[in-house]
Amino acid sequence: MTRVSRREFVRLGAAGAVAAPLVLDPTRARAAAPTAQDVVDRIRKSLGVEWRADTVDTFKAGDPSAVVTGIATTSLATIDVMRRAVKAGANMIVTSGPTFYSRADRPTPPAGRGRGAAAPPAPDPVFDAKNQFIRENNLVVWRFSDHWRLRTPNPFTTGLIDTLGWTRNRATDDPLRVIVPSMTLESLVDNVNGKLNARGGMRVVGNRQLRVRTIGFVPGSVAIQTTLSVLPRVDALIAGEIREWESSEYARDMVSEGLPRALILLGRTLSEDPGMKVCAEWLATVVPDVRCRWMPVGDPYWRPA
Amino acid sequence: MTAGDVVERIRKNVGVPWRDATYRDTFKAGGPATPVTGIATTAFASFDVVRRAVAEGLNMIVPHEVTFWNDRDDAAIVSSDPLYTQKLDFLTRNNVVIFRMHDHMHDQRPDFLYVGSARELGLDAKYETAPGSHRFTIQETTLGRLAAEVKKRVGARALRVVGNPNARVSRIQLGVGYATPSVNDAAIDVVISGEQQEVDGGFDNPEYVLDAVELGIPKGWIMLGHAVSEEAGMLEMAQWIGRFVTEVPVRLIKAGEPFWAPR
Numbered sequence: 001m002t003r004v005s006r007r008e009f010v011r012l013g014a015a016g017a018v019a020a021p022l023v024l025d026p027t028r029a030r031a032a033a034p035t036a037q038d039v040v041d042r043i044r045k046s047l048g049v050e051w052r053a054d055t056v057d058t059f060k061a062g063d064p065s066a067v068v069t070g071i072a073t074t075s076l077a078t079i080d081v082m083r084r085a086v087k088a089g090a091n092m093i094v095t096s097g098p099t100f101y102s103r104a105d106r107p108t109p110p111a112g113r114g115r116g117a118a119a120p121p122a123p124d125p126v127f128d129a130k131n132q133f134i135r136e137n138n139l140v141v142w143r144f145s146d147h148w149r150l151r152t153p154n155p156f157t158t159g160l161i162d163t164l165g166w167t168r169n170r171a172t173d174d175p176l177r178v179i180v181p182s183m184t185l186e187s188l189v190d191n192v193n194g195k196l197n198a199r200g201g202m203r204v205v206g207n208r209q210l211r212v213r214t215i216g217f218v219p220g221s222v223a224i225q226t227t228l229s230v231l232p233r234v235d236a237l238i239a240g241e242i243r244e245w246e247s248s249e250y251a252r253d254m255v256s257e258g259l260p261r262a263l264i265l266l267g268r269t270l271s272e273d274p275g276m277k278v279c280a281e282w283l284a285t286v287v288p289d290v291r292c293r294w295m296p297v298g299d300p301y302w303r304p305a
Numbered sequence: 306m307t308a309g310d311v312v313e314r315i316r317k318n319v320g321v322p323w324r325d326a327t328y329r330d331t332f333k334a335g336g337p338a339t340p341v342t343g344i345a346t347t348a349f350a351s352f353d354v355v356r357r358a359v360a361e362g363l364n365m366i367v368p369h370e371v372t373f374w375n376d377r378d379d380a381a382i383v384s385s386d387p388l389y390t391q392k393l394d395f396l397t398r399n400n401v402v403i404f405r406m407h408d409h410m411h412d413q414r415p416d417f418l419y420v421g422s423a424r425e426l427g428l429d430a431k432y433e434t435a436p437g438s439h440r441f442t443i444q445e446t447t448l449g450r451l452a453a454e455v456k457k458r459v460g461a462r463a464l465r466v467v468g469n470p471n472a473r474v475s476r477i478q479l480g481v482g483y484a485t486p487s488v489n490d491a492a493i494d495v496v497i498s499g500e501q502q503e504v505d506g507g508f509d510n511p512e513y514v515l516d517a518v519e520l521g522i523p524k525g526w527i528m529l530g531h532a533v534s535e536e537a538g539m540l541e542m543a544q545w546i547g548r549f550v551t552e553v554p555v556r557l558i559k560a561g562e563p564f565w566a567p568r
Binding site for chain 1: 356374375452465487508520532563
């Protein structure tokens with residue numbers, strides 16, 4: 001087992017630029033429906049975040065010059081999401097997660113372990129079916145991850161807070177933290193579990209009877225540096241996914257030493273679902289001539305009884 | 306005997322060339338000169354494990370994983386946190402020496418992490434397609450029944466599964482820790498392993514299995530958690546060290562599963 005390829009792929013706390021006021025070209029708005037490339041151009045112009053040269057936010061499938069009939073936003077471009085998009089009349093998918101099962105996001109399977117990089121990948125019915133579905137339905141898939149999370153405040157966080165019903169509980173000095181009426185960790189976890197319709201992905205480190213008032217949020221993937229900076233300042237931290245040799249061990253040590261802290265893990269996809277709802281709402285203001293809908297993925301996990 | 310003596314015997318017996326460049330398999334607390342009163346193996350040198358080892362009179366800990374919450378046990382990342390100082394002080398005050406065994410455990414044959422996990426899961430050698438393949442063919446069952454059986458055997462409260470519970474499966478590929486195999490291999494139905502990055506990795510099994518479910522292709526992904534997956538094999542590690550370190554007690558002290566899950 002080697003870990004040389006591990007990357008820090010999330011940079012939380014990076015200061016995003018202030019969102020630019022929406023300026024829509026009126027001639028464009030009256031013109032024919034935009035192409036997928038037009039949509040991306042408008043996003044880049046309106047987002048208020050400087051575009052990076054090195055980014056995963058690129059087209060993953062389909063023809064950027066295709067006229068967009070509707071947009072579906074999602075945290076993961078699964079076949080299920082694509083089927084729902086097609087049913088809703090949308091041909092452009094805007095996804096925060098990959099389409100083809102890796103950060104590289106290539107439409108062909110990677111060469112198998114031990115087969116050598118030079119060997120052609122074995123045929124794969126899942127890749128084949130997904131490519132075929134995209135082709136037959138003229139779908140265009142564009143990834144929107146690096147830049148969407150750089151918006152200030154981070155829409156993945158505000159979306160999660162809104163979905164959990166704590167919009168009015170945001171701390172005055174920090175929109176990414178909430179202060180709630182004191183409750184036990186156990187009731188907090190049940191509450192979050194219910195509100196997000198989690199099936200089996202939620203995992204918790206902490207004492208069930210801990211009293212919680214201040215809650216921090218880091219949806220997405222969380223490196224130890226972030227946990228070290230946030231967890232000591234809150235009672236409970238609600239995160240997407242962590243590495244189990246990092247944040248959960250740190251939280252375990254905190255708890256065993258009697259520090260009143262807890263770490264709640266949602267899973268990456270479930271933690272990012274609400275942020276893509278925010279994205280659909282925002283896109284509707286940027287591309288008012290196209291219908292934008294959110295397609296939640298839900299909790300991919302279940303647990304045996 | 307000193308910790309240096311123990312490490313010397315480990316190096317002599319491990320049966321593979323020592324990786325001099327390893328940053329993992331080094332002293333994380335204490336050093337070679339520390340006299341050893343007893344040895345505890347564990348998945349993680351958690352604060353709780355350290356306390357229990359000291360209480361049991363074992364002052365040398367051999368964890369497979371980290372002590373200070375990052376892969377390199379790099380103090381620069383954690384040293385501003387008071388808990389780091391507290392843990393380090395406790396280790397120093399109690400004369401505890403920590404020597405990590407990670408890279409060389411995975412190099413060693415057999416890799417005890419696989420041996421231990423397979424033992425705990427009931428994946429006997431007679432089910433393995435070839436020695437060392439970590440691929441097992443069991444009697445056909447459903448993913449739901451398999452996951453329930455796995456949970457019962459390893460006792461993981463927060464085990465997680467992706468896949469259709471009714472999918473009929475028989476071919477299992479076992480991984481350990483973060484070394485989680487890709488589930489898209491046509492010759493396997495289910496991957497059982499410790500941990501995997503959910504999204505944006507080299508191959509994202511969760512998304513792949515979601516799509517396979519949608520297509521009616523029987524695939525499953527069962528994650529035990531990193532500690533649960535690799536802790537079993539630390540029993541084999543303790544027994545192995547006990548063969549050439551007979552002067553002091555050697556035993557497993559379980560870090561255990563850090564998580565619980567809502568009902």
